[in-house]
Amino acid sequence: MTKRLLAGVLLSSLVLCAHAQGTGPLAIEDRSTARSMASAAAGPAEAKASSISEDGLLMLMQQQQQFEEQVQMLQGQIEELRHELQVMKDAERERYLDLDTRINTLAEQGVAEQTEGSDAAGPADPEADKQAYNAAKDHLVGRDFDAAAKAFEGYLKDFPNGQYRGHAHFWLGQVYSNQKTPQNDKAMEQFQAVVDNYPDHSKAPSSLYTLAVMQARSGKVSEAKINLHKLIKQYPDSAKVGQAKSLLDQLNS
Numbered sequence: 001m002t003k004r005l006l007a008g009v010l011l012s013s014l015v016l017c018a019h020a021q022g023t024g025p026l027a028i029e030d031r032s033t034a035r036s037m038a039s040a041a042a043g044p045a046e047a048k049a050s051s052i053s054e055d056g057l058l059m060l061m062q063q064q065q066q067f068e069e070q071v072q073m074l075q076g077q078i079e080e081l082r083h084e085l086q087v088m089k090d091a092e093r094e095r096y097l098d099l100d101t102r103i104n105t106l107a108e109q110g111v112a113e114q115t116e117g118s119d120a121a122g123p124a125d126p127e128a129d130k131q132a133y134n135a136a137k138d139h140l141v142g143r144d145f146d147a148a149a150k151a152f153e154g155y156l157k158d159f160p161n162g163q164y165r166g167h168a169h170f171w172l173g174q175v176y177s178n179q180k181t182p183q184n185d186k187a188m189e190q191f192q193a194v195v196d197n198y199p200d201h202s203k204a205p206s207s208l209y210t211l212a213v214m215q216a217r218s219g220k221v222s223e224a225k226i227n228l229h230k231l232i233k234q235y236p237d238s239a240k241v242g243q244a245k246s247l248l249d250q251l252n253s
Contacts, residue, residue, distance in 0.1 A: 149176065
């Protein structure tokens with residue numbers, strides 16, 4: 001009887017040990033597997049979010065670089081346009097001077113210009129007269145005002161009956177007023193010479209208006225008003241009349 005009881009106890013113990021060995025480790029493995037699966041499920045989501053963030057930052061950096069390159073390109077184009085505009089201005093001014101000379105030469109061709117103490121005779125050498133005037137004008141176009149002043153002075157001295165004397169007085173007045181150290185008194189003398197000696201010259205209205213402007217700036221307001229009234233009355237069809245009236249209004253206010 002005792003042997004049967006002991007055999008039953010031993011059999012029960014073996015069954016319990018076998019059950020513990022079969023179920024315990026499996027539970028632990030199941031929990032580990034669950035955690036691994038959870039980590040695996042969470043990992044790709046976090047990696048994906050990080051990847052999206054880095055891609056967005058990279059895109060912004062590329063866009064910024066593109067914008068900077070475009071700004072630099074536009075700045076370069078602006079500088080090129082400024083240079084081209086200045087070249088066009090210089091070329092336009094040169095064409096204006098040349099065209100102005102041609103038009104006035106044709107308009108006044110064959111008409112002897114008046115000079116102080118001279119008769120109505122033309123220049124002794126028309127070709128030399130023309131070359132001397134053009135040489136002076138070339139200095140003016142090149143904005144070498146000192147050389148232009150000497151050239152126009154020489155022309156007026158060497159060609160007392162020159163066919164371009166009216167032009168020479170006008171441009172010499174412009175040269176004097178545009179030198180680094182302006183000689184305004186000499187400039188006004190040249191404009192006055194055009195007004196007094198060549199009243200029918202195409203440059204007479206412009207000379208009269210410029211003279212009035214310089215007089216007003218130098219404080220000779222009364223003289224400026226007289227010349228402006230003279231311009232309006234004597235040259236009613238001149239383009240300078242509107243400017244003369246506007247300047248008169250300013251001086252009278």
